[in-house]
Amino acid sequence: MEPSVLHVDLDAFFAAVEQRDKPSLRGKPVVVGGIGLRGVVSTASYEARKYGVRSAMSTAEARSRCPHAAYLWPRFEVYRATSQAVMAEMRALSPLVEPLSLDEAFIDLAAAGLTGLTDDDVRAISEDLKDSIRKASGGLTASVGAGTSKLIAKIASDLDKPDGVVVVPAGTEADFLAPMQVTVIPGVGPATAQRLSMAGVRTVADLQQLDEDELVRQVGSAHGTSLHRLAVAADDRPVVSDRETKSVSVEDTFEIDIIDRALLTAIADRMAHRVSERLQKAQLSGRTVTLKSRMHDFTTHTRSSTLAGPTDDPRVIARVTRRLLDDTDLAGGIRLLGVGVSSLADWIQDDLFTESEAAEAAEAEVVDVIEMPDRSREQPGYHPGQDVHHPDHGLGWVWGSGRGRVTVRFETAETPPGPVRTFAVDDPLLTKRATAVAEEDAEAETRHNGPNE
DNA sequence: TCTGGGGTCCTAGGACCC
DNA sequence: TCTGGGGTCCTAGGACCC
Numbered sequence: 034m035e036p037s038v039l040h041v042d043l044d045a046f047f048a049a050v051e052q053r054d055k056p057s058l059r060g061k062p063v064v065v066g067g068i069g070l071r072g073v074v075s076t077a078s079y080e081a082r083k084y085g086v087r088s089a090m091s092t093a094e095a096r097s098r099c100p101h102a103a104y105l106w107p108r109f110e111v112y113r114a115t116s117q118a119v120m121a122e123m124r125a126l127s128p129l130v131e132p133l134s135l136d137e138a139f140i141d142l143a144a145a146g147l148t149g150l151t152d153d154d155v156r157a158i159s160e161d162l163k164d165s166i167r168k169a170s171g172g173l174t175a176s177v178g179a180g181t182s183k184l185i186a187k188i189a190s191d192l193d194k195p196d197g198v199v200v201v202p203a204g205t206e207a208d209f210l211a212p213m214q215v216t217v218i219p220g221v222g223p224a225t226a227q228r229l230s231m232a233g234v235r236t237v238a239d240l241q242q243l244d245e246d247e248l249v250r251q252v253g254s255a256h257g258t259s260l261h262r263l264a265v266a267a268d269d270r271p272v273v274s275d276r277e278t279k280s281v282s283v284e285d286t287f288e289i290d291i292i293d294r295a296l297l298t299a300i301a302d303r304m305a306h307r308v309s310e311r312l313q314k315a316q317l318s319g320r321t322v323t324l325k326s327r328m329h330d331f332t333t334h335t336r337s338s339t340l341a342g343p344t345d346d347p348r349v350i351a352r353v354t355r356r357l358l359d360d361t362d363l364a365g366g367i368r369l370l371g372v373g374v375s376s377l378a379d380w381i382q383d384d385l386f387t388e389s390e391a392a393e394a395a396e397a398e399v400v401d402v403i404e405m406p407d408r409s410r411e412q413p414g415y416h417p418g419q420d421v422h423h424p425d426h427g428l429g430w431v432w433g434s435g436r437g438r439v440t441v442r443f444e445t446a447e448t449p450p451g452p453v454r455t456f457a458v459d460d461p462l463l464t465k466r467a468t469a470v471a472e473e474d475a476e477a478e479t480r481h482n483g484p485n486e
Numbered sequence: 487t488c489t490g491g492g493g494t495c496c497t498a499g500g501a502c503c504c
Numbered sequence: 505t506c507t508g509g510g511g512t513c514c515t516a517g518g519a520c521c522c
Contacts, residue, residue, distance in 0.1 A: 067490055071490080073489070089489085089490085089522095090487080091487055092490095093487055094487035094489095095487090133521085134521085135522085219521075220495095220519090221520090223520090225519075253497070254496090255495080256496075256519090281493095282491085282493075283491085283492090284492080285490095285491085286490060331488085331489070333517080333518090334516080337515060337516080339514065368489095371491085
C-alpha cells in the first residue's frame with residue numbers, strides 16, 4: 034500500500050475567484066453568498082474568516098461580525114469555467130478523477146500507472162499539481178491531502194489549509210485518526226455527534242473502542258457499520274469518475290413568507306418549467322415529481338407523485354406540481370418552495386418526435402430505437418401527460434400506458450387527484466387532444482411575450 | 487444571528503404480490 | 505377464513521455534504 038489517493042480542495046474558492054478578477058478586493062475581507070434578507074454565506078475569504086465569518090452562516094450575522102467586508106452574489110458561470118480548467122489539470126495527471134463539487138475532487142494516482150511511489154514522490158506530485166492549478170486558474174491556491182483511501186486523503190487536505198500538502202504514510206492511518214474529534218469523519222454531523230457523545234464517544238479513539246452492535250443501535254444499520262470501519266481507517270471505496278445524476282431540482286426562498294395561493298401556483302409553475310429545461314439540456318427525464326415546501330416555522334414538507342413513465346415535458350411537470358400544491362396547507366405562510374424530478378431515465382422520451390418522424394425512424398431501422406428498454410411496453414401514440422377526451426368521463430390526461438391499455442386520470446371539479454380509468458389502447462371513444470393543447474400553449478406564449486420579430 | 491440551493495443516501499411504513 | 509414472510513415500489517422525512 035501507498036498513499037495513492039489525492040484529495041484536492043481549492044482554498045476559499047468563490048471568494049478567491051472574486052479577488053482574482055477584482056484586484057481591489059485582494060487582501061480584503063470578501064463574502065460570497067446570498068445577499069438578500071434571508072441569505073447565507075457560501076464562502077468567506079481568509080481575511081473575512083478572521084472576523085468569525087463562516088460558510089452557512091446567515092449573511093445578517095456575517096454583516097454584524099464584519100461590516101466592512103465586500104458582499105457579493107455568486108457568479109456560478111465564472112466558477113464553473115475556472116473549475117473546468119482546474120479539473121483538466123487533474124485529468125492531465127490521472128484519468129481517474131472524481132469531482133465532488135466545483136472546488137473539490139479525488140484523484141487516483143494508481144489509475145495513472147503511478148505505483149511504487151514513496152511519500153516524497155507523492156508530495157512532489159502534489160506540489161507540481163498545485164503549481165499547474167495555479168497557472169491554469171489565474172493564481173488560485175489549493176490544498177492537497179494524500180493517503181491510502183478517500184477518507185484519509187479528505188481529512189488530510191483540511192489539516193494545512195490554505196495552500197498546503199499533507200501526506201499520510203501508509204500504515205499510520207488508524208493512529209492518525211485516533212486523537213481527532215469524531216466530527217472529522219465525513220457523514221458525522223451534529224445529530225450523529227450528539228448521539229455518539231451520549232454513548233461517551235467524542236474522539237475517533239473512543240469510536241474505535243465501541244462495539245459494532247452498540248454503534249448500530251445508536252446510529253442505525255448502514256451508518257453504524259460504515260462508521261465502525263471508517264474509525265479504524267478501513268475504507269475501500271473506489272474513486273469513481275462518472276457518477277449518475279439521481280435528481281434535478283429547483284428551489285427558492287422568498288424574502289417574505291407567501292400565503293397567496295395564486296401567487297404560489299404561478300411560482301411553482303415557473304419552477305416546473307425551469308426543472309424541465311434542465312432535464313432536457315441534460316437529456317434526462319424522470320417519473321417522480323416532488324414539491325417541497327418550507328413553512329414559516331421552518332418545518333419542511335415534501336409531496337411527491339410518481340408517473341407510469343418518465344417525462345421532461347414542462348406541462349406534465351407543472352400539472353403534477355400544481356396538484357401537489359393543491360394538497361398543501363398554506364396556513365401561516367411559506368418561506369420556500371421547490372420542485373424536483375427523480376427516478377431518472379437517461380433516455381429521451383419519444384414524444385419529442387412527431388408521429389411522422391417516429392414512423393420515419395422506424396422505417397430506417399435505427400438500431401437505437403430497437404435497443405431502447407421499457408419503451409416497448411409503452412403504447413405508441415400515448416405518453417404521460419397527454420390530454421385525452423372520453424365522452425362518458427370528459428377531459429383527462431394519460432397517466433401511463435402499456436400492455437395494450439391506457440390509464441387516464443380525469444380532472445373533475447370534485448377531487449384532486451380525480452378518478453383514474455383504464456381503457457383498451459384501441460378504444461374508439463378515447464380521443465387524443467395533444468394538438469389542441471400545443472396550440473393553446475403556443476397562443477399563451479405569444480400573448481405573454483408579444484409576437485415574434 | 488434566524489437558518490441558501492444543489493444534491494446524496496438512509497429509514498420506516500404501507501400497499502401489493504407471490 | 506385465517507395467517508405467514510419476503511420482495512418491491514412508493515411516499516415522507518431526516519441527516520449530511522459543499
